Amino acid sequence: MNISMLVYPDMTPLDxxxxxxxxxxxxxxxxxxxxKNTQPVPTDTGMAVVPTxxxxxxxxxxxxxxxxxxxxxxxxxxxxxxxxxxxxxxxANASWVTSVCTGALVLGAAGLLNxxxxxxxWLALDLLPxxxxxxxxxxxxxxxxxxxxxGITAGIDFGLAIIAEIDGEQAAKNVQLTMEYSPQxxxxxxxxxEADAETIAAVRSAFEQxxx
Amino acid sequence: MNISMLVYPDMTPLDxxxxxxxxxxxxxxxxxxxxKNTQPVPTDTGMAVVPTxxxxxxxxxxxxxxxxxxxxxxxxxxxxxxxxxxxxxxxANASWVTSVCTGALVLGAAGLLNxxxxxxxWLALDLLPxxxxxxxxxxxxxxxxxxxxxGITAGIDFGLAIIAEIDGEQAAKNVQLTMEYSPQxxxxxxxxxEADAETIAAVRSAFEQxxx
Numbered sequence: 212m213n214i215s216m217l218v219y220p221d222m223t224p225l226d227x228x229x230x231x232x233x234x235x236x237x238x239x240x241x242x243x244x245x246x247k248n249t250q251p252v253p254t255d256t257g258m259a260v261v262p263t264x265x266x267x268x269x270x271x272x273x274x275x276x277x278x279x280x281x282x283x284x285x286x287x288x289x290x291x292x293x294x295x296x297x298x299x300x301x302x303a304n305a306s307w308v309t310s311v312c313t314g315a316l317v318l319g320a321a322g323l324l325n326x327x328x329x330x331x332x333w334l335a336l337d338l339l340p341x342x343x344x345x346x347x348x349x350x351x352x353x354x355x356x357x358x359x360x361x362g363i364t365a366g367i368d369f370g371l372a373i374i375a376e377i378d379g380e381q382a383a384k385n386v387q388l389t390m391e392y393s394p395q396x397x398x399x400x401x402x403x404x405e406a407d408a409e410t411i412a413a414v415r416s417a418f419e420q421x422x423x
Numbered sequence: 424m425n426i427s428m429l430v431y432p433d434m435t436p437l438d439x440x441x442x443x444x445x446x447x448x449x450x451x452x453x454x455x456x457x458x459k460n461t462q463p464v465p466t467d468t469g470m471a472v473v474p475t476x477x478x479x480x481x482x483x484x485x486x487x488x489x490x491x492x493x494x495x496x497x498x499x500x501x502x503x504x505x506x507x508x509x510x511x512x513x514x515a516n517a518s519w520v521t522s523v524c525t526g527a528l529v530l531g532a533a534g535l536l537n538x539x540x541x542x543x544x545w546l547a548l549d550l551l552p553x554x555x556x557x558x559x560x561x562x563x564x565x566x567x568x569x570x571x572x573x574g575i576t577a578g579i580d581f582g583l584a585i586i587a588e589i590d591g592e593q594a595a596k597n598v599q600l601t602m603e604y605s606p607q608x609x610x611x612x613x614x615x616x617e618a619d620a621e622t623i624a625a626v627r628s629a630f631e632q633x634x635x
Contacts, residue, residue: 228437228468231436232437232575242468251473256444256454257447257456258454261463261471362603363444363602367576368606368609380610383612384618385612387613387618388614388618388622389629389630390575390613391545391574393613394579394604394613395562396599396605398583400595400597400599401605406596410597413593
């Protein structure tokens with residue numbers, strides 16, 4: 212599997228690391244971390260990551276093309292013609308076009324979700340129709356060759372689901388056990404349906420500040 | 424909160440990203456990514472990460488000191504006197520001494536788990552008594568000011584648990600909702616107690632190859 216995973220300034224790195232760690236444990240994968248150039252890219256955690264390949268060096272016809280999300284950083288790449296041209300071009304040639312979190316907005320802005328069911332971070336779900344996509348409230352959504360995951364931590368579930376979809380259950384089970392993925396969230400606070408009103412208000416407020 | 428998070432060559436970056444992403448959403452944290460120098464550090468996914476501070480520049484008395492795990496990369500740092508000296512020195516001055524996955528072996532080799540209950544990746548649990556630690560099969564373990572998480576993905580649960588422990592439930596719930604942490608693992612294959620024999624054998628074999 213030839214995999215190209217986009218990175219960009221101020222992205223949310225856990226969006227990337229769920230599928231990246233899972234797929235790096237999937238035998239036979241050749242994974243590229245791609246950006247305009249191979250200089251370190253800052254993330255919203257303060258830690259920078261280093262692309263392995265520039266856009267020019269990326270697989271022409273990747274088996275999987277992937278976009279992670281973020282907040283202000285994502286809004287910036289939606290307006291970046293170099294990123295849009297890269298995603299649209301590689302997306303047209305990719306076997307699978309995928310995202311986690313607001314990475315779905317990157318796919319959408321590149322014209323890659325028009326007519327597809329998709330998901331994204333719960334705070335951004337209402338934006339998907341702007342790109343012709345049909346929003347689905349789900350941990351991950353597979354519609355033909357488009358696969359989208361929900362917010363941030365959904366990338367782990369999404370990454371395992373893609374392995375199962377392409378390579379079968381046993382391959383995904385091996386990776387799940389290697390990653391010791393038997394989650395025990397300390398609270399019931401992972402979605403707006405589970406969380407209390409005080410928590411939802413606090414998170415919405417912080418999100419609006421991050422984008423302002 | 425002043426937080427120093429160790430990185431090192433061939434570490435498992437998802438071990439780091441669980442708590443790093445959670446803590447970066449925790450108001451008032453100043454997070455350092457530390458290594459011997461600030462050159463990019465390769466990880467076991469093929470993607471490098473960039474330290475923000477060298478050992479010399481790291482907080483003298485961090486509120487939280489953290490070590491991630493890995494396979495061969497972890498075995499190498501256990502024998503690295505510079506890393507052991509840094510961890511032992513900062514660990515003696517830290518309010519909290521913490522790890523995810525085989526990062527517990529790094530704490531242990533630096534003398535920081537002697538007499539403490541701790542956990543680590545299920546494949547490494549039997550190694551903890553070598554460092555005077557008492558192994559506990561649990562998603563995370565808090566014993567006085569030592570906090571250790573299980574394998575790889577346990578870092579998310581661990582990261583949220585630490586926020587709750589230090590700053591209360593509401594702070595942790597806010598971060599959990601922001602990270603949309605309502606996991607839906609595709610299979611029951613996250614621990615050796617859940618997984619089938621074929622999966623356990625495959626993962627043990629891959630682990631032995633990785634260390635050989």
